[in-house]
Amino acid sequence: MRGIFLFCAVFSILALGCICVFLLANGLPFIGKVGLGNFFGTKWDIHNGDYGILSMIVASLYVTALSMIFGVSLGLLTAVSLYKFCPRRAVAPIRQMVNLLAGIPSVIYGLFGLIIIVPFLRDYISPNGVGYGILATSLVLSVMVLPTIVGVSLDALNAVPKNYYEGALALGATKEQGVFKVMLPAAKSGIMAAVVLSIGRAIGETMAVIMVIGGSPAMPTSLFQSVRTLTANIAMGATELSGDPMTALVATGVVLFFFALLLNASFSLLKGGEKRENKRASKANS
Amino acid sequence: MKTSAHQRQILKYAAYKLAAQAALAMTLIALIAVIIFILVRGIPHINMQLLFGDYTSRAPSLKPALVGTLYLIVIALSIAAPIGIGSAIFLSEYTNSKSRLIRIVRVAVETLAGIPSIVYGVFGYVVFVVTLGFGYSLIGGGITLAIMILPVIVRSTEESLLAVPRSLREGSFALGSSKVRTTFAVVLPCAASGMVTSLILAVGRVVSESAVLILTIGMAVRVIPQNVTSAGTSLALNVYYFGSHGYPEQAAATGVVLLVLVVAINIIATVLGKVFGKGELADG
Amino acid sequence: MDERFNITVRGCDLYYGDLHALKNINIDIEEHAVTALIGPSGCGKSTFIRMLNRMNDLVDDCRITGEIKIGEQDIYAKGTDVTMLRKNVGMVFQKPNPFPMSVYDNVAFAPRTFGIRRKRELDGIVEHSLRRAGLWDEARDRLRKNALDLSGGQQQRLCIARALAADPKILLMDEPTSALDPISTGIIEELIDELELDYTIVIVTHNMQQAARISHKTAFFLLGEIVEYGRTEDIFTNPKDKRTENYITGRFG
Numbered sequence: 001m002r003g004i005f006l007f008c009a010v011f012s013i014l015a016l017g018c019i020c021v022f023l024l025a026n027g028l029p030f031i032g033k034v035g036l037g038n039f040f041g042t043k044w045d046i047h048n049g050d051y052g053i054l055s056m057i058v059a060s061l062y063v064t065a066l067s068m069i070f071g072v073s074l075g076l077l078t079a080v081s082l083y084k085f086c087p088r089r090a091v092a093p094i095r096q097m098v099n100l101l102a103g104i105p106s107v108i109y110g111l112f113g114l115i116i117i118v119p120f121l122r123d124y125i126s127p128n129g130v131g132y133g134i135l136a137t138s139l140v141l142s143v144m145v146l147p148t149i150v151g152v153s154l155d156a157l158n159a160v161p162k163n164y165y166e167g168a169l170a171l172g173a174t175k176e177q178g179v180f181k182v183m184l185p186a187a188k189s190g191i192m193a194a195v196v197l198s199i200g201r202a203i204g205e206t207m208a209v210i211m212v213i214g215g216s217p218a219m220p221t222s223l224f225q226s227v228r229t230l231t232a233n234i235a236m237g238a239t240e241l242s243g244d245p246m247t248a249l250v251a252t253g254v255v256l257f258f259f260a261l262l263l264n265a266s267f268s269l270l271k272g273g274e275k276r277e278n279k280r281a282s283k284a285n286s
Numbered sequence: 287m288k289t290s291a292h293q294r295q296i297l298k299y300a301a302y303k304l305a306a307q308a309a310l311a312m313t314l315i316a317l318i319a320v321i322i323f324i325l326v327r328g329i330p331h332i333n334m335q336l337l338f339g340d341y342t343s344r345a346p347s348l349k350p351a352l353v354g355t356l357y358l359i360v361i362a363l364s365i366a367a368p369i370g371i372g373s374a375i376f377l378s379e380y381t382n383s384k385s386r387l388i389r390i391v392r393v394a395v396e397t398l399a400g401i402p403s404i405v406y407g408v409f410g411y412v413v414f415v416v417t418l419g420f421g422y423s424l425i426g427g428g429i430t431l432a433i434m435i436l437p438v439i440v441r442s443t444e445e446s447l448l449a450v451p452r453s454l455r456e457g458s459f460a461l462g463s464s465k466v467r468t469t470f471a472v473v474l475p476c477a478a479s480g481m482v483t484s485l486i487l488a489v490g491r492v493v494s495e496s497a498v499l500i501l502t503i504g505m506a507v508r509v510i511p512q513n514v515t516s517a518g519t520s521l522a523l524n525v526y527y528f529g530s531h532g533y534p535e536q537a538a539a540t541g542v543v544l545l546v547l548v549v550a551i552n553i554i555a556t557v558l559g560k561v562f563g564k565g566e567l568a569d570g
Numbered sequence: 571m572d573e574r575f576n577i578t579v580r581g582c583d584l585y586y587g588d589l590h591a592l593k594n595i596n597i598d599i600e601e602h603a604v605t606a607l608i609g610p611s612g613c614g615k616s617t618f619i620r621m622l623n624r625m626n627d628l629v630d631d632c633r634i635t636g637e638i639k640i641g642e643q644d645i646y647a648k649g650t651d652v653t654m655l656r657k658n659v660g661m662v663f664q665k666p667n668p669f670p671m672s673v674y675d676n677v678a679f680a681p682r683t684f685g686i687r688r689k690r691e692l693d694g695i696v697e698h699s700l701r702r703a704g705l706w707d708e709a710r711d712r713l714r715k716n717a718l719d720l721s722g723g724q725q726q727r728l729c730i731a732r733a734l735a736a737d738p739k740i741l742l743m744d745e746p747t748s749a750l751d752p753i754s755t756g757i758i759e760e761l762i763d764e765l766e767l768d769y770t771i772v773i774v775t776h777n778m779q780q781a782a783r784i785s786h787k788t789a790f791f792l793l794g795e796i797v798e799y800g801r802t803e804d805i806f807t808n809p810k811d812k813r814t815e816n817y818i819t820g821r822f823g
Contacts, residue, residue: 001466005380008372009387012394012440015433019401022412074316077309085303086310094314096556101317103487103552104545105494107525111541112320114529115327143316150313163667167729170625171680171736172657176299181683186670204402206497207526231404231497238411238501253408257401264400268393280718281670288654291685296653 019257027254030247039251044217044233046245053233053252055219060229062220063134063209064202067141071202072195074142075149082150083157084179095154102147110208113140118212126224132214135223140208145198152197156190156274157183161281189277193270200263204256206231230256324545328538336539341508346528346536348543350510354424354503354518355493357511361428362435362492367485369432370439377440378447379469399437406434407501414502422504422517430498435488442487446480447473479559486555490548496522521547574641575658575739575770576601577622582636584617586629591617593794595636599787604762604771606781606802609791610817615774616664618791619742622772623659624652640740657684660733664745666725668717668732673700673709676717676728680736695735703731704761723754730761741765743773747780759784778818782806790814 031039034051041052082091117139122131160183168178184191214226215236228236234249234256241249339347373391381388407430414426450473458468474481499505504517507527511518519527521544528537577599584592592614599605607615617626624645626632638645645655657680668676677696686692696713700706705727709720717728726746733741743762747755762771762784775781781788782802789799790811798805798814809815 002376002380005372005376008369009376009391011369011373012391012398012436015436016394016398018413019405019409019433022409022417023405026412026416074309074313077306078313081303081306081310085306094310097314098317100549100552101320103490103494103548104320105496105522105525105548107494107496107522107529108324108541108545109320111525111529111537112323115534115538116319116323143320146313146317161667163663163665164669166625166628167663167667167669167732168679169628170623170656170661170663171683171732172653172655173679173683174296174299174653176303177295177683180299180302181679182669200400200402204404206402206404206407207500207522211526211529231402234404234408235497235500238407239505250408250412253405257405260401260405261397264397267400268396277670288651289685291687292683293685295683295685 023250023254023257026247027251030251042219051248053230053255055217056228056230056233059220059227060203063137063141063229064199066134066138067145067202068195068199070138071142071145071149071198075146076153076191078150079153079157080179080184082154084175098147098150102151106144106205106208109140109144110211113208113212128224130224130226132212133223133225134220134227136212137209140212141202141205144205144208145201148198148201149194152194153191156187156194159190159278160186189270189274193267193274196263196267196270200260203259204231206235210235324538324541328542331535331539332542336536346533348521348524348540350507351519351521351524353510355520357424357514357518358428358431358520359489359492361425361514362431363485363489365429365432366435366439366488370436371443371481373440374443374447375469377444379473395437395440403434403495403497406430407498410498410502420515422502423515424503424511424518425514427499427503430502431492431495434498435491438488438491439484442484443481446477449480450476483555483559486551486558490551493551494522494548496520496526499523574601576641578639580637582634582638584621585633587631591794595796597789597796597799599770599772601770602767603786604766604773604784606785606788607772607774607791608778608781608788613791614794615791616744619744619772619774622742623656623661627652657736658738659740659742660736660738661742662729662733662746665749666722666729668725668728670716670718672714673717673728674713676732677735679732699731699735702734703727704757705731723750723757726750726754726758740770743771745774745776748776790817
């Protein structure tokens with residue numbers, strides 16, 4: 001029996017190994033073939049053998065950064081509000097609702113973007129009559145990451161020892177000062193973990209993005225311009241391409257995979273840091 | 287008495303508090319708006335033809351997607367559930383948490399959990415569509431999904447196993463039971479509710495997922511799949527297909543179906559967790 | 571500054587929900603003296619001192635009746651500014667609870683809260699407070715280090731410094747040495763002796779030798795009531811109440 005369980009446990013390692021091997025074995029030779037300069041260049045024109053994904057990397061970072069600015073500021077403040085500035089009885093139901101919303105399929109958010117946000121931007125905001133693009137994508141993504149940011153930051157705040165708050169109030173701080181000046185900084189690494197987790201969500205999100213991004217492989221210059229992220233490049237090409245261009249998508253996947261590994265590593269570091277800090281605090285306080 | 291600088295400090299932080307409360311309101315409005323708009327746009331377009339009719343270009347139907355989704359759930363779960371539960375049993379029952387193997391397994395599980403689904407899609411494409419020559423197929427998509435939901439099952443199953451009190455295991459060993467018997471007769475039944483909840487949540491992931499499938503099952507929206515090697519589609523994939531191929535009304539209606547399904551799955555999981563959870567408390 | 575900082579409590583009752591936690595408390599606490607509160611666990615000592623800086627406000631179902639005055643001011647009167655009250659009435663907790671920030675930022679917390687921003691002024695307050703708490707020599711080179719890296723005894727002195735930086739008149743100490751080793755305890759007791767000249771100090775302690783060593787007056791709490799209150803010498807050598815005698819001679823508690 002032990003052998004069977006052992007196999008199951010090792011399966012995850014094998015699966016991860018397979019993913020690495022297959023992606024690298026298919027993606028790296030392609031990058032080698034077309035050359036680093038071509039692959040990380042600015043020009044994507046598959047009919048002329050140009051496979052430059054730089055504009056997509058930039059677009060991915062662009063929408064991720066924007067959605068973090070909207071999503072983190074809103075989500076973090078929401079978490080703070082749920083933590084202390086909200087009727088006690090409302091907290092649990094809101095929390096549950098936020099959890100539920102975290103489980104909503106990304107195509108639903110994409111659809112919302114497609115039928116509500118894009119037309120709205122096109123008709124009322126956009127200077128050039130284009131609704132698709134970076135702003136629409138960032139808005140959709142910031143709504144999508146809200147449940148993650150709210151949930152994880154609230155957990156981080158709740159994990160901070162309560163006696164910090166008491167200590168602050170005993171020094172004459174108001175309730176607000178206690179929360180913003182002591183509790184929030186003390187939850188720093190947990191909140192950073194929430195941000196990193198959300199960055200991972202945003203940069204890896206595909207379906208919601210392809211429904212609102214437009215899809216032209218151009219270098220982003222405006223908020224209202226059809227562009228293409230790394231994920232959109234893969235998904236949009238997937239249904240149409242074959243041969244070398246299809247392999248170019250696999251290579252794009254490799255780049256995305258590296259981003260994901262990087263974010264994973266920083267997330268574990270931050271999470272470990274949070275645990276250590278709270279442990280140290282509770283040790284110091286006992 | 288208060289200095290004016292002190293007064294300013296207090297006001298500054300009171301303003302922060304107002305900002306926080308405004309943010310809470312905005313977050314709730316944004317998230318509720320998503321749901322409301324989908325419902326309002328979609329519900330009027332739900333009808334029997336869309337749900338169960340035969341697919342035509344003029345009157346698309348979800349029948350192929352419903353069948354496809356069912357296939358995917360069965361394939362993904364029948365692979366991921368035994369492996370995930372077995373893996374969790376190994377992690378919690380057969381090793382001490384300091385062993386190096388366990389640490390590597392944990393890192394692998396965490397890493398798998400953090401890989402974007404489109405990357406799983408690329409992997410599935412390379413392995414099943416290209417290397418193994420299946421072409422677009424439900425089995426390829428299902429296996430890829432199985433790997434993707436594995437971390438969910440491993441982590442939550444392990445959690446419910448670790449929640450089983452040590453004393454129960456010791457009690458069983460003291461009666462002369464073997465490790466295997468203890469695991470199957472004592473530990474697993476106690477952790478059953480948690481495990482069922484985790485499997486239901488995994489079903490939710492399968493139903494929600496679409497990025498993996500776009501690269502592996504072929505988005506064949508018209509025909510009902512005949513067997514696991516057929517190309518196919520899923521509900522979530524159809525939302526995208528309808529949305530981007532000129533069927534916005536059907537997209538919204540499909541969105542409603544998907545939304546209701548996912549919310550129902552989540553509620554069932556929560557309720558089951560609570561019901562069983564109470565039972566366990568009473569027993570223990 | 572002719573404001574007085576003695577504490578007068580008249581006919582005070584405190585309830586947590588249905589629990590009658592403090593019963594008809596009457597006590598006069600003198601200025602510039604150390605008053606010790608002793609008694610078995612759960613008898614209301616901590617509840618009592620948390621009433622004096624209104625920390626019990628944080629407890630949802632806590633209700634207080636009666637009159638508590640600091641100097642001439644009724645601290646539970648409508649319109650009382652709780653933050654100014656807590657500025658004047660500092661508190662040191664049972665477990666050292668430095669904030670997870672630098673030593674400097676911990677001590678500067680209260681002044682900053684009250685709107686002091688100039689660095690020179692803050693530097694002065696930090697140094698002065700750390701000196702008063704006897705921590706300056708150990709901490710001057712690690713002002714920028716995280717406060718949680720200090721030892722337990724140093725952390726508690728840091729908390730005292732942090733409280734002093736708010737420029738309080740009264741210092742409430744809730745078993746400040748119960749989590750510390752004997753050497754740190756000794757240092758803090760000496761510190762209390764020095765601070766007595768400038769502050770009104772109320773200290774809750776489980777340690778009767780400590781009460782005898784450092785306090786001028788002692789109140790014995792039992793089951794939410796003050797059984798006996800008087801000069802420390804009298805309480806320990808010649809208790810009037812049989813229950814006090816039983817407690818200090820170790821027959822229960």
